[in-house]
Structures are given as structure tokens and as C-alpha cells.
Amino acid sequence: xxxxTQTQPGMFVQxxxxxxxxxxxxxxxxxxxxxxxxxxxxxxxxFLIYQGSYDQQNxxxxxxxxxxxxARKSANLVISAxxxxxxxxxxCAMRDTQGGxxxxxxxxxxxxxxxx
Amino acid sequence: xxxxxxxxxxxxxxxxQNVTFRCDPISEHNRLYWYRQTLGQGPEFLxxxxxxxxxxxxxxxxxxxxxERPKGSFSTLEIQRxxxxxxxxxxCASSYxxxxxxxxxxxxxxxxxxx
Numbered sequence: 001x002x003x004x005t006q007t008q009p010g011m012f013v014q015x016x017x018x019x020x021x022x023x024x025x026x027x028x029x030x031x032x033x034x035x036x037x038x039x040x041x042x043x044x045x046x047f048l049i050y051q052g053s054y055d056q057q058n059x060x061x062x063x064x065x066x067x068x069x070x071a072r073k074s075a076n077l078v079i080s081a082x083x084x085x086x087x088x089x090x091x092c093a094m095r096d097t098q099g100g101x102x103x104x105x106x107x108x109x110x111x112x113x114x115x116x
Numbered sequence: 117x118x119x120x121x122x123x124x125x126x127x128x129x130x131x132x133q134n135v136t137f138r139c140d141p142i143s144e145h146n147r148l149y150w151y152r153q154t155l156g157q158g159p160e161f162l163x164x165x166x167x168x169x170x171x172x173x174x175x176x177x178x179x180x181x182x183x184e185r186p187k188g189s190f191s192t193l194e195i196q197r198x199x200x201x202x203x204x205x206x207x208c209a210s211s212y213x214x215x216x217x218x219x220x221x222x223x224x225x226x227x228x229x230x231x
Contacts, residue, residue: 004158033216043205045159045222052217091158097216101172102147104220106158 002027004092004107012113013082020067021077021110023092032096034075035104036066039089048090051075082114118142120223122208128229129198136194137226141210148191149209149220150183152176159207165191166213198230 003026013019025034036048051059051066059066067076079086089111093104121140129135141148147166151159162181163173167188177183180198185191195202205227209220 031216033218035219037222042224043227044224045207045209047219047221050217050219093158095216095218102164102213102218103149103161103172103174104151104159105161108156108158 002094002096002098002105004094004105006092006107006110008110009108010111010113012115013079015084015114015116016081018078018080019082019112021079021090021092021112023075023077023107025073025075025092025094027073027094027096027098029096029098032094034066034068035093035095036064036075036077037091037093037106038086039091039109041088045091049077079112084114084116087112087114120208120210120221122206122223122226124226125224126227126229128231130231131198131200133198134194134196135198135228136192137206137208137228138190138192139208139210139223140190141208142221145210145212145221146188147211147213147218147220148185149211150191150193151207151209153205153207153225154203162193195228198228200230203228203230 032053034051038046065078089109091109093106149164150162153159165185180196205225209222211220
């Protein structure tokens with residue numbers, strides 16, 4: 001069964017420093033996609049970055065990068081040069097094609113607090 | 117470029133009442149998803165549509181829940197005879213089907229409180 005594990009309920013980082021948010025996943029499907037979303041206190045889920053299981057290189061989008069280690073089934077999000085506006089919940093999610101499902105399966109999230 | 121919109125943003129109701137939520141997807145997206153998020157958890161999948169066809173429903177979607185997407189545009193999610201356990205954030209997302217890399221874009225959500 002699909003499963004996403006985020007082991008860090010909360011993380012703190014100083015403004016302008018980098019931070020890594022952990023995500024491990026479990027699937028038996030060789031084809032899958034991994035996504036990270038940001039959820040500010042307003043509630044909207046904001047798409048940040050995507051990594052496909054067959055992608056040879058780690059995904060990057062501006063200050064966000066994904067440290068994808070396929071053998072370890074991990075897809076950690078790295079945020080460089082943290083800003084106060086990065087304070088939010090961050091969710092890792094996975095989509096595979098097992099059983100023809102199109103849904104995203106989410107982890108429980110990590111609350112990131114950026115300190116000035 | 118207009119994103120996914122949801123209405124209402126907040127809803128307070130009494131136990132036993134019916135409520136209906138609306139979601140307007142990004143215009144060119146053919147898929148529409150509903151998720152439910154309770155406090156301290158990630159979103160959980162409820163159901164999804166491709167165009168007007170409802171193709172998948174979670175076991176979380178009890179008989180009191182019904183969703184529609186007439187004409188493959190906006191969608192409604194109705195909860196009948198609400199219970200306190202229905203209190204949650206209801207999130208709508210839309211996407212354009214394109215294989216495993218398909219990205220779902222979410223709306224602002226509807227926060228439901230059942231008293």
C-alpha cells in the first residue's frame with residue numbers, strides 16, 4: 001500500500017539559512033511521482049516541486065530542491081535561504097498508478113518556523 | 117490565470133443539517149478532486165471526476181456524501197445529515213491528465229464546523 005512518512009512534526013530555522021524537510025515513501029509500483037506542497041495558515045495547498053521516479057536528476061524550482069534517493073525511498077525537500085514567509089506546514093505526497101488510482105497520498109506534514 | 121476557487125470559505129452548521137460546497141476548477145483542467153483534511157493530518161482523498169464522470173470514490177465517502185460535476189465544469193459536494201465528525205477542511209483540486217507527472221492544483225478550501 002502507498003504510504004508517506006514525515007517524521008518531523010516541527011522544524012525551526014534561522015532566516016537566510018537552509019533547511020531540509022524529510023519524507024520517506026513506500027510503494028511497489030516502479031512508476032510514481034512525488035510532490036511537495038506548502039500550506040500557510042490560510043489553508044490553501046500551494047504546489048512547490050515534483051520529482052518523477054524515472055527522473056535522473058534531482059528536481060529544482062528556485063529556492064526549492066528535492067534530494068531524491070530512490071534506493072532509500074526518500075524525497076527530502078531542501079529550502080535554501082529561508083525567508084519569514086516560508087513559515088507554514090509542508091506536505092509530501094505521492095501518486096502512483098497502482099490499481100488505476102489517480103489520488104495523491106499525503107504525509108502528516110511538517111510545521112516549519114522561520115525565525116528572524 | 118484564474119486558480120481553483122471554492123465557495124463558501126467557511127461554513128458553520130448544526131448537526132443534522134445538510135450542507136453543499138462548490139468548486140470551480142482551472143478552466144482547461146479535465147480532472148477535479150475532493151479531499152478532506154482534519155486537524156493535524158494531511159489531506160485524505162474523497163473522490164475525483166474526469167470531465168463529468170465520477171471515476172473513483174474513497175471508502176471515506178459515506179452514503180451521506182454525494183458529489184457531482186455536471187457538464188464537466190464546476191463540482192458540488194453535498195453532506196447530508198451532518199455529524200460533528202464531519203468538521204474538517206474540504207479541499208478541491210484540479211488537474212489536466214498527463215500521466216504520472218500530472219500536478220494537482222488546490223483551491224483555498226472550505227472550513228466546515230458542525231455544532
